[in-house]
Structures are given as C-alpha cells and as structure tokens.
Amino acid sequence: MRRMASLRAAALLACTGVLLAACAGTSNTAASTPATSSSAKPCGTVNIADNPWVGYEADVAVVSYLLKTKLGCTVNISKIDEQVSWQGFGTGQVDVILENWGHADLVTKYITTQKVAQDFGSQGNQGIIGWYVPAWMATKYPDITNWQNLNKYSSLFVTSESGGKGQLLDGDPSYVTNDAALITGLKLNYKVVVGGSEAALIKSLQTATQQTKALLFYFYEPQWALANLKVARVTLPPYTAGCDANPKSMACDYPPYPLNKVVRVAWANSGSPAVNLVQNFKWTNDDQNKVAEMIANENMTDDQAAQKWVDANPTVWKAWFAGTGLTP
C-alpha cells in the first residue's frame, strides 16, 4: 500500500512539473487535455458538508472514499446543518454540498445574489416527499391510501397532541413542507403535529410498526429506515405546475425533487480533479439506500460501507472519473 502511494505521489509530482511547463507556454491546453493522460493538478483539499441524515452521509462516504483513495485528496468533512452549510460557501469553509433539497431562498441568496455558490447538476437521486402510513394499515384498511378516505379514518389518528382531530406528524423543521396548507386545501379533519426532528419521525414509525399503532406522517425517500420499515404512500391529487402557489391552501401532492449538488464557485474554478468527480457524481436512490443501510443498520464505518459498495459497483463510479485525468 505505502509503496503504491509513494509511486502515485511521484507520478503526480512529475505530472505537475510537466503541466507547469505546459501552462507556461499556452494557457488553455490544460483544460483540454484528454482524459486518458495523467491528472491535471494535484487534488488538494476538499471541504464537504455532511448534513445530518443518513442518506446524505452515504453520499459523503462514497465520494470522499473515492477522492481519498483514487485521487489522493485531503477530505475535510464538516458535520453541519443544511442552512449552516450554505453559509460555508461564503466563508470558504464548505466547497461541496452533495445532496440539496430545493431551498429556493438559499439559492437566491448564495447563488443569485452573493454569487459564491453554483449549481453543479443532478446527483441522480429523486427526492420524493409525501404522506405515508405504516404498511400494516394499508393491509388492514386498503382504501386508506387514497386521500379522499382520510376523513373517514381520522378517528384512528387522534393523539394527545391533535386536539380531537386526526394527527399528521411532521418532522425536522428544515425539511420542505406544505402540510398545513394541504389540510386546509383538501378540507381534512386533521392537525399537523410537529415532531421537531427526523428522529421523532422515524422512532414514531418504528413504534407504529412494532406495536401496530396508527400513524399518518410526512416522510421522504431516499431514506435508509425504509430498508427495515415498510410503509405505504397516501395518494394526494397529482401535482401540476403552479398548484402550490397559495401558501395558505393547496390541494396537490408534492412535486418530485431532483436532488442536486451545489459547490463553491472559487473551488469549482480551482482545476482540481475532485471538481470533475463531484460534477460527474450521479447514482440512484437504490444505490444510496444500500450504502445508508450499511452505515445505519450494519454498524459499518463510512469508509467500510463505501468500500463495499465501490467493490460491487465499478461501472457506476468509474464513469465519475471522466475529465479527472485518471482512468481507474
């Protein structure tokens, strides 16, 4: 191992020398160097934000594993909240957010106005937000998964918090939600009860499944907990463009969220091969769920889980190296 590393370092050094010489001649050759030749620049340091949900941790695990082992980057992982991560673009403490769920206000602030961040394209995962019930409820009450029947069943969902109405449980306040407006718009006899954290949601789902208790809750995929806990989605009226315009009252489902990457502008222009890899990073909900499940349920470290997935899925990640100058 150590021998290989030093060889790689030597190779990198040599390449840098060659390239420096090339750059001295014409400035544009570096960018157009074909992928088959050696890497453009040493990777340097990459600061990745690690937002607090396991799916995101899976993204970070695989990307940082590849950056470290294949491109020799130094990876700094900051475990922080979504909001705080965006602040990091301005301060230079965060280079990469690997899984962004919308956040129109932050996009305006940091991409449009301050111009410190830029959208780096889809990362492949499709964010699905919706209302769910534990699977046993869908078996026992087959028509419960249609929103029109929710009022019929509202008495099942009454809790100490819902004031006599049915309870719709929400989670972490930083996640996108229109639930109160939906209840008004769909004229449902329900009340939104805010759990306050993702832990509150998942734990409630675990309890509802284990103890066969009724639960109607806001949830989302990709989601590691769904590997063990079976759920059924409640169909709401389909989403049409603009149907969610009135923030007080809505009558349509959540749109799908194509999850994207956001990076710091200065880092994107640094020429590091890590930039290419992050730009190319793209995988499916299934891929993410697999890695997330290994981290959360099989007690693997992030690196172990990443390595296992990397060994099993070479065709997926090899494509991410286009433009890095390295053909793994």
Place this chain on the structure above:
Amino acid sequence: MTILTADLVPSSRRFDRRWSIPVVLVAWWLVWRFGFGTHNLPNGGPTFIQDWFLRIRNAADAGRDSSPLFIYFFNPIAKTTGSVISSMMSLTTNLGWTGITGIASAISLWVAGWRHGLLTAVGFISFGVLGLEAESMQTLVQIIVAVFLSLLIGIPLGVWAGVSNGFSRVVTPVLDIMQILPTFAYLPLITLFFLIGPASGTIATMIYAIPPAIRLTAAGIREVSTATVEASESLGATKWQRLTDVQLPMAKRTIVLGVNQTMMAALSMITIAALIAAPGLGASVISALIKLDVGAAFNAGLAIVCMAIVFDRVTTAASVRTERASRAGGAASQRTRLLRYGAGIGLIALGVILPGINRSLATFPDRWVHGTRNPVNSVANWTQLHWYGATSWLTTTVTHWLIDPLQSLLSNTPWPVVVLGLALLAYFVGGLRPAIVTAGCLMGAILMGLWPSSMTTLASVLIGALFTMIIGIGFGVWLGRSRMADQLIRPILDAGQVMPPFVYLVPCLALFGATRFTGIVAALVYASPAVIKIVAEGIRSVPANTTESAISSGSNSWQTIVKVQLPMARGMLLVALNQGIIFVLAMVVVGGLVGAGGLGFDVVNGFAQSVFAGTGLAAGLAIVFLGIMLDRITQSAGRSRRTTD
C-alpha cells in the same frame, strides 16, 4: 382550583393572606370558564423585533468580507482560537494515549493527591476502553481551551464584580441572559460571526462557561469578612495590596469552585458545539442520534460522563486542599511532597517515552476495547417493546388531566388577564418587586411576538417543575435519611447530570412518542438529579437532635418526615424548586426536538431555517423572560418566608 366556593371571595380589607392565592386562581378560572372569547393576540403579537433580528442577521451575512468589525475583530478571534486548537490537537496525537494519560494523572496527583491521580488514570483509560480515544482527545482539547479562555476573561471580571457594586449590578442581568438564553438560539449567529468548526464551537461554549467563573470569583471576593478587609486597611494597605494579599488568597477556594463549575458548564456544551462542526464526542452523539442508535449515543455519553467525573472530583479535591493548605500553612511534609512530584514526573516520562520506543503503543490496543453499544441497545429495545403500553397510557393521562387544562387556562384567557393574574400571584408570593418583574417579563414575551408559544412553554415548564419536585422530594428524603441509599444513588445522579440530553432523546421518543409530555420527561431526567441532591442536603441539615426528639415523642417515620424534616428544610426546598425550574427551562429547546412545540420548537426552527432566524432569536429571548420571571418569583418566595417566620 375548584376546591373553593365563590363565597370565599370577600371584599374585606383584612382577609387572610393565605386565601389570596386561591382567590386569584379562582377568579382567573372563572374568566377562562365563561371566557371572553378564545381569540388572543392574533399572530402572537407584534413581529417587528423578529424582523429586526433577521435584518441584523442578513446584514452580518453580507458584510463578512468587507466590514471592519469582521476583518479586525471576529475573524482574528476565530483564526487564533482555531490555530491554538489545531496545534493542541496535533500535540495530543503525537503524545499518544499513554502520554496524555500520564500527564493528566500527574497533574491530578500534584493538585489533588494520590487517590485522584489514580482516578484520572482510570478515567482516561476508560476513553480507550469505550473505543473513543480519538474523539475524547478532540473533546478534551476543546474543553481545555474553552475553560482556559473562560477563566482568563472570567476571573478578572469576577474580581471587578467582587470589588465594585456598580459593575456587579450591571453584569448580573447579562450573566442571567448568557446562562438562560438557549444556545440553539444564538448558534446561527455564532456561525455567522465565527464560521463553523472547533473555534466557533469553543466560542459558543465560552458564552455558557464564563458566567460561573465570574459569579463564583465575585462571590469569593465578597465572602472575605469585612473585619479582615478593614484590618488590612488600617495597616495602610493600598487597594491593590488588599486585593492581592488579602481578598484573592482568602477567596481561593471559592474561585477554584468556579473553575469546577466552568468546566462542568463547558462539558455540557459538547453536543451543542458538535452541531456547528466541532469534532469529538459530541459529534459521535449526534451521528448516533440520526441513526437512532441509542447504544452508540450512550457509549459516547458515557465517555463524557467519565471525563466530567474526573474533572469534577479533581477540581473539588483541589479546592478542599487549597483551603486546608492555607489553614495549616503547608502541613504536608517535605518528603511526601517530593515523593508526589517525583512520581508525577515519572508518570509523564513513562507515558511520553513508551510510544517513542514503539510507535504502535501510541494507539490504544484494539483488544482492550469494550464498548457498551450492543448491551445498551438490547436493553433499550426490550424496554420499548414491553413498556410501551404503560408509558402511552401515562402520556395520554397526564396530557388530558394536567397539560391540556393548564395550557388552555394560559392560552385561552385574554392576555391582560393572564398578565394580571400572574403578577398578582407573584405579588402574594413574594411582594411588589417580583410582581413588577413578572408583568415586565410577560410584556417582553408579547413584544417578542410569541405569546401563544410562550404560554405553551410556560405550561410545560410548570408541570415539569411540579413533577421534578415530586421526584426530588421522594428521592431526596430517602437519600437524606439513609447514608447507604445516598452512596448507592449519588453516582447515578452525577452521571444523569452530565449525560448529554441527546442521548436519552431517542429512548424518550420510543416510550412516549412525539408529544409535549416527552419534552417534560426529558426535562425530568435532566432536572431531577440536581433537585434530589439539594433536597437531600436540606434533610441532612436538619439538626439530628430535633429529629431524635420527634422520634422519642412517638412520631413514626412518616410523621417525622412530614411534620419535622420537610418543614425544617423549607429553605432548601425552595432553592430546589428554583433550581428545578431553571433546569427544566434549560430543556425547553430539547423538548422542541421531540414534539413539545412552543418556544423550543421556534428556536429549533430558527436554527434550521434562515428565514426564521429572527423568530428563533426572539423565542430564545422569550425563554429568558420566562426564566427571569420564574427565578425571581421563587427566590422572593424564599426571602419573604424567611422574613415572616
């Protein structure tokens, strides 16, 4: 509330003070019952303060690279702290676990003696045994830096507050705010001013850890008897000489106690600092929390407990020794002292040299690692499976009979009636000043624009305090009366006080669901240990001959407790109530994470979404208002009782 009948509301000028409180309550209840409409401050009140906070926040965000305030003030502070921490972190890596353990044990040996040197060694080895050597060292470094800087700032300010009444009066409310304002509320501001990472984690910690250093230093200086001070004056000492030769040396013990409290405060911030990317044990707790891995969270929590116990015992012993040494004038013989220093140097040398001989000795051996994750997880799963029926019944019952009625009384009565009612209650409990403070604080909550949330939170806090007192008196009496029980339970209480609440969040959720009651249960776990200890202290301080004479005159245990011990410990019970309320209040934000709603949720929401950052800060201030109100009422109750008796 309904025990009284209406004819007990006389307009007599000399009605018995005992009736005044129930009368207020009944009147209030009547207003609520025959309600003047349920609508109450639509939108919760004015929002201009929230908007103003948000504007400040946005201005800071935009001006970070240009404003001189940032370039010459905030940025250098963050940078210096950051580089100190990172160089210390690499130092700990180089020393290895043997080096760190050696140095720590030697220091404890010097300042606190043989037993505590041994305790430190065991404590530091336990980090490795739990499998958290690296994380513990990261935490240790940040704690040391935060405590050092807190003392550097806190002790001089404390001395100033000790000698100057004017400064003391100015600084006390500031300290109140620093200690009650939930960290969550100002965390977004800290990250704005000082960025993210260990440096800002340390600064957030310092805001919470400085107040005890200032308070106890000031208290120490003030404790020095006026006779001593006057004596030194008559000998012609200057103010400075008086301070350095008389007041400071005599206050040493209290100041060391301040060091102890500063350390404990810093330790309690570990998990919060982890939310802004400070590495270490706190990060392990958070990362376990998002996976709902109770065992892993507990394991990291246990390492924090071990660290806290070492810090606490060593500094306490050091403070006792300082006092003894100053009284006995260096009684320890030359030989034992030499022996101690020699042994300490030997320990350090051994610890540092070992990894030098063989590099593999620098890392903790894998075979010695025995974490507590798996057993704890099995216990947690079993409990959830078998207790859920009982716990969910408890949740529904308490919510239906206590939380809902009280919350409705507070939220569905027109706000002027609530303000008047609470102010009158404060008046009858403690007099005019607390009544004015109460009215002022409630108006403050209205000004924050968060009236409904404030009332939800107030209801939860009052019920939480009630339960805390029930548990506190139950266990406190037991511990106060039985030495054995005390020795058995005390270590659990110590652990409960420093175990980060995030560790028991998931078990609480598992048993009680996402409800307001869950928030109360979490607060109970956090607040009870302190209350139990204070009550036990109160029971023990009842003179033994009083208790004995009660027993000899034929009282049984129950009568002795109810008729003699509890009434005589009333002063301490009020202190316990005061502390209980403050501790319950400290958990309001944690409650917001498990479904308690109210101000706690507003603060969490402000942390999570920048558009609500203003609301979050305002909610934090509303919590401070509630805290000051409840604190002043309970404190004045203690005072007025004492004067009337």
